[in-house]
Amino acid sequence: MLGMLKRLRQGLTKTRENFVKRIDQAIRRYDRIDEDLLEELEEILIQTDVGVETTMKIIDRLRERTVEERTKKPEEIQALLRDEMAAILGGHSPPSTDVELTTGPHVIMVVGVNGVGKTTTIGKMAARYKQEGKTVLLAAGDTFRAAAIEQLEIWAHRADVDIVKHQQDADPAAVAYDALQAAIARNVDILIIDTAGRLHTKANLMEELKKIKRTLGKLADGVPHETLIVLDGTTGQNAQTQAKIFHEAMGGISGIVLTKLDGTAKGGIVLSITDSLSVPVKMIGVGEGIDDLQDFDAKSFVDALFE
Amino acid sequence: MFEQLSDRMDSVLKHLRGQGKLTEKNIDDSLRQVRRALLEADVNFKVAREFIENVKEKALGRGVLKSLTPGQQMIGAVHDELVELMGEAASPLTLMDTPPTVIMMVGLQGSGKTTATGKLARMFKQQGRQPLLVAADVYRPAAVKQLQVLGESLDVPVFSIEGSEDPITICSVALQKAKQAYQDIVILDTAGRLHVDEDMMAELQSIKKAVGPHEILLVVDGMTGQDAVNVAETFNDQLDVDGCILTKMDGDARGGAALSIRSVTQKPIKFIGVGEKLDALEPFHPDRMASRILGMGDVVSLVEKAQASIDMDEALKLEEKLRKETFDLEDFRTQLKQVSKMGSMEDIMGMIPGVNKNALQGAEMDEGAMARLEAIISSMTLNERRKPNIINGSRRKRIASGSGTTVQDVNQLLKQFNMMQKMMKRMGKMNKPGKLGKMMPF
Numbered sequence A: 001m002l003g004m005l006k007r008l009r010q011g012l013t014k015t016r017e018n019f020v021k022r023i024d025q026a027i028r029r030y031d032r033i034d035e036d037l038l039e040e041l042e043e044i045l046i047q048t049d050v051g052v053e054t055t056m057k058i059i060d061r062l063r064e065r066t067v068e069e070r071t072k073k074p075e076e077i078q079a080l081l082r083d084e085m086a087a088i089l090g091g092h093s094p095p096s097t098d099v100e101l102t103t104g105p106h107v108i109m110v111v112g113v114n115g116v117g118k119t120t121t122i123g124k125m126a127a128r129y130k131q132e133g134k135t136v137l138l139a140a141g142d143t144f145r146a147a148a149i150e151q152l153e154i155w156a157h158r159a160d161v162d163i164v165k166h167q168q169d170a171d172p173a174a175v176a177y178d179a180l181q182a183a184i185a186r187n188v189d190i191l192i193i194d195t196a197g198r199l200h201t202k203a204n205l206m207e208e209l210k211k212i213k214r215t216l217g218k219l220a221d222g223v224p225h226e227t228l229i230v231l232d233g234t235t236g237q238n239a240q241t242q243a244k245i246f247h248e249a250m251g252g253i254s255g256i257v258l259t260k261l262d263g264t265a266k267g268g269i270v271l272s273i274t275d276s277l278s279v280p281v282k283m284i285g286v287g288e289g290i291d292d293l294q295d296f297d298a299k300s301f302v303d304a305l306f307e
Numbered sequence B: 001m002f003e004q005l006s007d008r009m010d011s012v013l014k015h016l017r018g019q020g021k022l023t024e025k026n027i028d029d030s031l032r033q034v035r036r037a038l039l040e041a042d043v044n045f046k047v048a049r050e051f052i053e054n055v056k057e058k059a060l061g062r063g064v065l066k067s068l069t070p071g072q073q074m075i076g077a078v079h080d081e082l083v084e085l086m087g088e089a090a091s092p093l094t095l096m097d098t099p100p101t102v103i104m105m106v107g108l109q110g111s112g113k114t115t116a117t118g119k120l121a122r123m124f125k126q127q128g129r130q131p132l133l134v135a136a137d138v139y140r141p142a143a144v145k146q147l148q149v150l151g152e153s154l155d156v157p158v159f160s161i162e163g164s165e166d167p168i169t170i171c172s173v174a175l176q177k178a179k180q181a182y183q184d185i186v187i188l189d190t191a192g193r194l195h196v197d198e199d200m201m202a203e204l205q206s207i208k209k210a211v212g213p214h215e216i217l218l219v220v221d222g223m224t225g226q227d228a229v230n231v232a233e234t235f236n237d238q239l240d241v242d243g244c245i246l247t248k249m250d251g252d253a254r255g256g257a258a259l260s261i262r263s264v265t266q267k268p269i270k271f272i273g274v275g276e277k278l279d280a281l282e283p284f285h286p287d288r289m290a291s292r293i294l295g296m297g298d299v300v301s302l303v304e305k306a307q308a309s310i311d312m313d314e315a316l317k318l319e320e321k322l323r324k325e326t327f328d329l330e331d332f333r334t335q336l337k338q339v340s341k342m343g344s345m346e347d348i349m350g351m352i353p354g355v356n357k358n359a360l361q362g363a364e365m366d367e368g369a370m371a372r373l374e375a376i377i378s379s380m381t382l383n384e385r386r387k388p389n390i391i392n393g394s395r396r397k398r399i400a401s402g403s404g405t406t407v408q409d410v411n412q413l414l415k416q417f418n419m420m421q422k423m424m425k426r427m428g429k430m431n432k433p434g435k436l437g438k439m440m441p442f
């Protein structure tokens, strides 16, 4: 647990340094809380990709609370800010990556736009579940992108789990169907289905995802049990649209995985998304290594930002 | 592409246009809205701030407060600043007189380097050149294979060294091979990396030193947020890149990264990627894009596209109609039929001035929607098509039942058409023949 927190902090160092440093600097320049200070905080939030609307909401709340709680000292505003951010992030059911093992395999479908880190995340997840002693099967559902199947095969090998694949350009729904059949027959605990990256604006490709889901549903009830959307932490406001449209198309996304937080991207987009959709962030990607995947926890996320 | 931004701009500017006299206060108010529009489009906050300051200075300098047409002056200032920021003309790649020209692709993970490499190769091949692709991404699983598959599908050779983990050697040897084999273009597909990863950035510098690329292209995801500035600045500082390729611009990305990157690096965006297929690469036209951001549509591109995929006569007729303001529902239908040949409906609509993309969002622009539109128009009488304003309530009901749609569908189509017509009127007034699309809508 301690080790995990440390990793989270390491992963978030870039985010934190920038954030905390800038807030500190801003606060030090003021001897009272006024509109100029609030405007500086606003810019800092914008800079982290929180987005105009959510930023305004947070700043408005700060303004209200400084009046209500008679906060005068600029130092105190940090605690308020942290409070507000945690409230937005934690306002939803605490995410859990512990899968409840039902009868039959627990099926997870992974979706998202191109290049966000779906396949890598699946590799990391497979390794993690395997370490927990579960049996894992991967489905190479990206039959479109060149060498996508080979990429997942390499990850399957790294994580030491099995994979079901078809040919390039095969019907992804058929791959998923076969994989689920295999998963049932082999009695595996968890089946994770990779899908081709697609822009949420392509109606026909979104249909294809729905078809995969429908096809799975023919074999077993309530499948897939989870649909995860992978979002690239460097993405700006568009991530919100992505989350929204995939959420609608899939009849509900069960969680978000936010990747590439090992760069300088601030990941502030998480706030706007959890603010507008009640979908929890479940995991974050903090590198390309097989164990660079961490559970997302709203409180430690914000704590790590502000400590 | 720049939809949201242009929608916002549109409403801000519309408001300004209506102003009789401007005060410094309502200039500030509208500029605050422009700033917000820019931020929502992911333009970096510093760039947005500077932009606003410059516009204000420009507008005041031009005497906007005393002007009889202050709205126009303001819009002019916004437009000029936008063009200044984005650069005027398209920047093509520089090819060497003595081949091979070496192009090095760099960028973050997942930004689309390999696909862009394939697209460039296809473009060169079509120009009758002999490109060689170099698989220098030795890190990501199956990256080499991905490039090999692309190369195979394009019938373009791909150089790789089996088992090698040294991209510098791979690139150097590839260059030698290219010279021996008389390949005139060499494209290096390097691994994605974080700009803060010092070892990996040093590797790029070593490759640069070893092969001396003529064009270093930074590939950036068009959906990138505020961080685009950090990424572009670092890559540019360390490698002195020659230009950028903005990818995934076929979605609804607001594309603010384009403005940010250009502003902090002063390096041009050379191409944009507009699809997963290998032909989905377009030269970037900043001047046209500026108009597009301001909601004017990109008529030049539209007409060019029309010329490429429709016969000249039709394109000319369209241009003529736009100018003479005689565009009616009958033309709209003909156009719908043609349009499916020109690309996705969204793309086309984005290029037509004044088409409100928000209104379009509800109506899914898929095949089905096209068929529906066509069915509705076909259920109208010729007279109705020529004079859509005679279509009253009972006619709407008849048309709806005739086309198997709902009255709402009919209403929506008429609304869309109405908007289009209005914009075209405005354009018609300002356009002299042949200058289509270059003017501002006032």
Ligand SMILES: Nc1nc2c(ncn2[C@@H]2O[C@H](COP(=O)(O)OP(=O)(O)OP(=O)(O)O)[C@@H](O)[C@H]2O)c(=O)[nH]1
Pocket (backbone or CB within 6 Å): A112, A113, A114, A115, A116, A117, A118, A119, A120, A121, A142, A145, A148, A195, A196, A197, A198, A230, A259, A260, A261, A262, A263, A284, A285, A286, A287, A288, A292, B109, B110, B140, B192, B194
């Ligand atoms: N630095 C960093 N890179 C990551 C992370 N997650 C994924 N990547 C990299 O991002 C790139 C794209 O990852 P993929 O897993 O292929 O992404 P994808 O969503 O499966 O891509 P497509 O299937 O092509 O749509 C690869 O180079 C990964 O190594 C992360 O958390 N941090």
Ligand SMILES: [Mg+2]
Pocket (backbone or CB within 6 Å): A118, A119, A120, A142, A148, A194, A195, A196, A197
């Ligand atoms: Mg993938």
